[in-house]
Amino acid sequence: LSPQRLAGRRVLITAGPTWEAIDPVRGLTNRSSGKMGFALAQAAWEAGAEVTLVAGPVALATPRGVQRIDVVSARDMLEAVLAEVEAADVFIATAAVADWRPAQVSEQKIKKDASGRTPTLSFTENPDILATVAALPRSRSGALYCVGFAAESHDLQRHAEEKRARKGVPLLVGNIGPETFGRDDNALLLVDAEGSMALPRAPKTELARLLVAELARRLSATP
Numbered sequence: 001l002s003p004q005r006l007a008g009r010r011v012l013i014t015a016g017p018t019w020e021a022i023d024p025v026r027g028l029t030n031r032s033s034g035k036m037g038f039a040l041a042q043a044a045w046e047a048g049a050e051v052t053l054v055a056g057p058v059a060l061a062t063p064r065g066v067q068r069i070d071v072v073s074a075r076d077m078l079e080a081v082l083a084e085v086e087a088a089d090v091f092i093a094t095a096a097v098a099d100w101r102p103a104q105v106s107e108q109k110i111k112k113d114a115s116g117r118t119p120t121l122s123f124t125e126n127p128d129i130l131a132t133v134a135a136l137p138r139s140r141s142g143a144l145y146c147v148g149f150a151a152e153s154h155d156l157q158r159h160a161e162e163k164r165a166r167k168g169v170p171l172l173v174g175n176i177g178p179e180t181f182g183r184d185d186n187a188l189l190l191v192d193a194e195g196s197m198a199l200p201r202a203p204k205t206e207l208a209r210l211l212v213a214e215l216a217r218r219l220s221a222t223p
């Protein structure tokens with residue numbers, strides 16, 4: 001990869017889990033580590049891009065040169081993304097956004113009931129950040145290239161193709177099992193309109209470089 005293949009491009013990336021509050025001290029989250037998104041941010045910066053990384057709660061250092069915006073919930077993440085996306089040429093959604101959040105957030109810590117009654121949670125759906133961004137009209141010239149990720153336990157190819165269509169994005173990247181969360185390595189399946197291509201198991205940092213090279217190739221093919 002020649003080092004400056006994304007020079008002049010602006011890349012916006014979501015990474016990590018979201019955290020959905022139940023009350024001031026409790027919440028729901030998931031096991032996403034953010035490693036793939038952070039590796040992509042670093043690789044894009046190394047390729048010359050201007051990079052903004054919108055990160056849920058993760059324990060990772062900010063890659064050099066990258067502008068990082070920390071968020072907590074899916075709605076915070078959407079708001080931060082919408083504030084940044086206008087300037088972007090590429091949007092990469094690696095975040096494991098919570099599909100649902102508690103319908104009510106208690107302003108006070110929920111106390112244990114002396115009679116042993118347990119609280120019941122009900123949920124409401126979170127916004128789909130990737131689908132929202134992919135459907136945005138562009139007020140400035142130039143297209144936004146959107147990339148989605150998918151973690152599936154089975155039938156990856158079929159699910160990735162369906163997800164690509166459902167989210168309205170040109171490229172969907174599937175994590176090839178085993179469970180990727182927290183691991184330093186991964187294997188990827190790139191699914192686009194033409195078909196699919198596998199990137200064999202490698203450290204996430206290496207896969208990020210390959211994916212960035214692939215993105216640079218696609219962007220230079222579309223003026």
Ligand code: C5P
Nearest residue numbers: 093094095097127128129130148149150
């Ligand atoms: O529908 P599913 O969660 O499997 O889709 C995964 C892809 O969509 C990932 O790229 C993820 O970052 C994105 N996504 C999102 N907002 C959501 C749910 C998923 O941006 N609420």
